[in-house]
Amino acid sequence: MTELDSNTEKLIFRAARKIFTMKGYDGARMQEIADEAGINKALLHYYFRSKDKLFEGVFRDVFRTFFPGIKSILVTDRPIDEKIKLLVNQYLDILSGNPDVAGFIFHELRMNPQRLAGNIRDIVIDAREIRQMIQTEVEKGAIRPVRMEHLIANLISMTVFPFISKPVLMSLTGMDEPQFAQFIEERRKIIPEIIIQSIKPTA
Amino acid sequence: MTELDSNTEKLIFRAARKIFTMKGYDGARMQEIADEAGINKALLHYYFRSKDKLFEGVFRDVFRTFFPGIKSILVTDRPIDEKIKLLVNQYLDILSGNPDVAGFIFHELRMNPQRLAGNIRDIVIDAREIRQMIQTEVEKGAIRPVRMEHLIANLISMTVFPFISKPVLMSLTGMDEPQFAQFIEERRKIIPEIIIQSIKPTA
DNA sequence: GATTAATTTAACCAAGTGGTCAAATATAAG
DNA sequence: CTTATATTTGACCACTTGGTTAAATTAATC
Structure with missing residues (x-):
């Protein structure tokens, strides 16, 4: 009742995801979603009670698409260089296949920041874990001391923006x-190079 | 009739700018703009004919705010390091004072990419000029050969995102x-450092 | 001060919005 | 086959939306 469900429900959901990500909550029309799914508008409300409910589901889904298994990458004991490369490549893969999701996510989050609270749980990497990881690398002498905030900001910025x-x-x-x-393909090399250079121990 | 105009017009325009940048075109309501300006809704249509017209004006205005005198910075004959620092600082100034404009601009541009055509004229830096500048710096041995696209992308990404x-x-x-x-203040130093490092001639 | 023009308003309108509902159709259970 | 249940639809509704209009008010002109 929550995973596979009826074919129609999936059809509607996919249509909704497409329209919502393209036009945003405010710009999307229930009628347009129904048309895209090739069904009656009343059927939308039969499966999903309201525009809000439908959107909430879509947002959750897109959010999970956008924040993939970051944790699972960061938590491994591979060298940090490799982690960075993996992260950048994973993001570029996702974004290449879903060019609209980034704009969608950040717009809707700006319209409604408290939405983050309900979704962050699923994917959040505890900041302390990352700080710990950086600390360890610094002590190993593998990288110079850097603020986590900037490292994350730089990496995500150059990849997503x-x-x-x-x-x-x-x-x-x-x-x-x-x-x-x-251009995006080239960035698979360029971004890790710059990031890694920026955290190399001072010569 | 186009610059200063009546006080009311400016009042309305400022209210419209505030509401539009906060909520986007689709999320903004003419009534809310009227309330924000403290006037009657009909008066909006008296000064600006339609929501579209009003929005167009606001977008133009915000667009100019967002793309400041890039050209005037790039065109000087200061060393490239300094140009980069100036650019980053100028952008951070603008964005600190107008935290909503970036999200607004890119959202509306994604909804309606052809809007770019009508506005780009005002501010566009001819790509060839920048390529030329990079070429010159490369020949001077001041920087390594880099693709303009990535340099721009990296710089704007880390600053705006x-x-x-x-x-x-x-x-x-x-x-x-x-x-x-x-955090943003710290980036005034960090971003130029990273960018400059990324274009330094290979040792 | 009278008259003309510009500004501002309250009341209104047609179109579009999310949402409902009873009837129709398909599907499952006996 | 019949009955009960789930799915799908067309018609409809209350409300919001951008926009209009005629009247009221203010400002400018003589």
């Missing part, structure tokens, strides 16, 4: 769609 | 509001 600013970036640089894809 | 992801970042790291402000 190009998707959010895609139209501006393309227009500004004159890239077309395939060139943008190529 | 923290504001867009502010709620997530705060929740994830446990920062409060003053700590976030402090």
Whole structure:
């Protein structure tokens, strides 16, 4: 009753996810979702009681898509360089396949920051764990002392933001769609290089 | 008739800017803008004909706020390190004073990418100019050969994205509001360091 | 001060919105 | 096959939305 459910329900949900991520909560219309799913509008309310309920489910789903198993990567005992590469590549994979989710997530979170509270539990990596990991690496002499906040901010920024600013970036640089894809591929190398360089022990 | 205009017009415009940047086009209500301005709803339509027209004006205004005199910085003959520092600091100033504009701009641009065409003229830095500048610096041996796209992406990402992801970042790291402000202040040093390091000639 | 024009308002409207409901159809159980 | 149950639909509703209009008020002009 919660996992697979009826075919129709999945159909509706997928349509809702598409419309909501494209247009946002305020811009999405129940009628449009129904049309996209090829069913009657009343059926939306039969399966999901209200626009809010439907959106809540979609947001949860997209949120999980966007924050993948970060913990499982960070928690391994691979060298930190490798962790960074894995993280960047995993994010670029997700975002390449779902170019709208980043803009969607951050917009809806800005409209409604308290939504974070209900969803953060699922994926949150305890900040203390990361601080601990950095501390250990510093003591090993593997990296220089850095504030976790900046390390995270830099890594996520360089990885995610190009998707959010895609139209501006393309227009500004004159890239077309395939060139943008190529550009993202290049970033798989570039971002880890820069991040790793930025935390290398001072020579 | 276009610059100063009546007091009421400015009052309305400021209210509209506030509501639109907070809630986005779809989430904003003409009634709410009228309330914010302390005037009748019909008066909105007296000064600005429609929601679209009003929004267009606001968007233009915010857009100019967001893309400041990039060109005037890049075009000087100061050393590139200094240009980068100036650019980062200018952006952080703007964003600290207008924390909502980044999220607003990129959301509306994603909803309506063709809006870019009408506004880019005002501020666009010709990509060729930047490429030329990089080329010159490379020939001087001041920097290593880098793709302009990545340099721009990295710089803008690290500067702007923290504001867009502010709620997530705060929740994830446990920062409060003053700590976030402090965090941004630190980035004035950190971002230029990383960017400059990333373009330094290979030793 | 009278008259004309600009500004502001209350009341109103048509279209669109999320949501409901009773009837119709398909599916499952006996 | 019949009955009960789950699914799907068309018609409908109350409310909100952007927008209009005619009247009222204020400001400008003579």
